[in-house]
Amino acid sequence: xxxxxxxxxxxFVFASxxxxxxxxHYTALAWGPWDHMSPARGTGQAALGFIYYASDTMxxxxxxxxxxxxxxLSLPAMFAVLKYSPxxxxxxxxxxxxxxxxxxxxxxxxYLGGTNIGGEADLTGWQDLNVIPVNLTWELSKYYSISAQYxxxxxxxxxxxxxxxxLGLGYWSHDFRVTGSFFPMGxxxxxxxxxxxxxxxxxxxxxxxxxxxxxxxxLGASHLFNQYLIAGLLASGNWEVxxxxx
Numbered sequence: 001x002x003x004x005x006x007x008x009x010x011x012f013v014f015a016s017x018x019x020x021x022x023x024x025h026y027t028a029l030a031w032g033p034w035d036h037m038s039p040a041r042g043t044g045q046a047a048l049g050f051i052y053y054a055s056d057t058m059x060x061x062x063x064x065x066x067x068x069x070x071x072x073l074s075l076p077a078m079f080a081v082l083k084y085s086p087x088x089x090x091x092x093x094x095x096x097x098x099x100x101x102x103x104x105x106x107x108x109x110x111y112l113g114g115t116n117i118g119g120e121a122d123l124t125g126w127q128d129l130n131v132i133p134v135n136l137t138w139e140l141s142k143y144y145s146i147s148a149q150y151x152x153x154x155x156x157x158x159x160x161x162x163x164x165x166x167l168g169l170g171y172w173s174h175d176f177r178v179t180g181s182f183f184p185m186g187x188x189x190x191x192x193x194x195x196x197x198x199x200x201x202x203x204x205x206x207x208x209x210x211x212x213x214x215x216x217x218x219l220g221a222s223h224l225f226n227q228y229l230i231a232g233l234l235a236s237g238n239w240e241v242x243x244x245x246x
Contacts, residue, residue: 024199024214025128025153025173027051028236031081033193033220036179037147038096038137039085047081051104077104077127083135093136093148100130100151106167127157128168142186147179161206170205193220209246215239 030051039045053075058066083098105124130153137147152175157168179195197216204211216239222232 024201024211024238024240025130025169026175026197026199026214026216028216028218028238029234030079032230032232032234033179033181033191033195033222034224034230035081035083036135036149036177036193036195037145037181038094038135039083041085041089041094042087044082044084045098048078049080050076050078052076075104075106077102079103083132090134090136093138096132096135096137098132098135100132102127102130104167106165123158123165123167125158125167129154129156143183145181145183147177147181149175149177149179151175151177155205159205161204170207171202171211173199173201173211175199189224191220191222191224193222194218195220203246207246209244212240212242212244215241 030049032047034045035047053073055073056071058069058071060066079100079102081098081100083096085094085096089095103124103126130151132149132151135147135149137145139145153169153173155168155170155172157166159166159168159170161170175197176199177195177197179193182192184190184192195218197214197218199214199216201211201213203209216236218234218236220232220234222230224230
């Protein structure tokens with residue numbers, strides 16, 4: 001098996017945070033356009049990445065900053081997308097499967113009316129695990145391909161409903177994704193893509209909270225310099241399309 005290790009450089013990234021509801025499991029822009037496709041038949045792929053998100057403000061749905069809230073948010077994490085494509089096809093498509101483990105530190109300190117609502121000690125460890133049982137890629141021509149993927153998130157990260165600070169989210173999620181890929185030069189070096197993901201989640205453990213469904217759109221442009229390095233430009237939108245209840 002040939003393992004191709006890819007370091008994805010995110011040149012330009014949009015990030016957002018929600019005050020109400022749930023942010024969902026899937027982090028938009030964490031994966032590059034190549035991660036939504038199956039690798040070549042009989043080969044594997046290991047895509048490694050690092051995310052760091054920090055904020056000192058909290059905003060509402062209109063983008064206005066909440067006053068009177070002191071926020072110190074620091075969320076670094078390392079992750080890998082590990083996939084393997086056997087030599088057989090499923091439904092005339094290149095089939096692959098994989099996992100995406102993540103390891104990170106969560107640090108949240110927020111004060112509302114002088115009360116500390118998130119000041120526990122830092123937590124470091126494994127976060128919820130993403131499992132990809134099915135990823136199918138149909139190569140329509142040297143210019144176009146379409147991919148369909150089902151993945152789920154297992155609540156393996158440390159979580160307790162009484163804590164403000166957790167590594168995991170405390171519930172299962174199911175992701176359904178469709179991706180269109182375009183190779184304008186007819187070669188695998190330059191890739192443009194659009195990907196749509198719909199996420200359905202179960203009830204949060206230890207509570208009556210049921211996170212709403214989420215819809216994510218990702219646009220990507222990337223260039224493969226060699227088998228180890230891809231540079232990309234990414235943008236996304238992430239919407240809660242049904243209400244969180246409980």
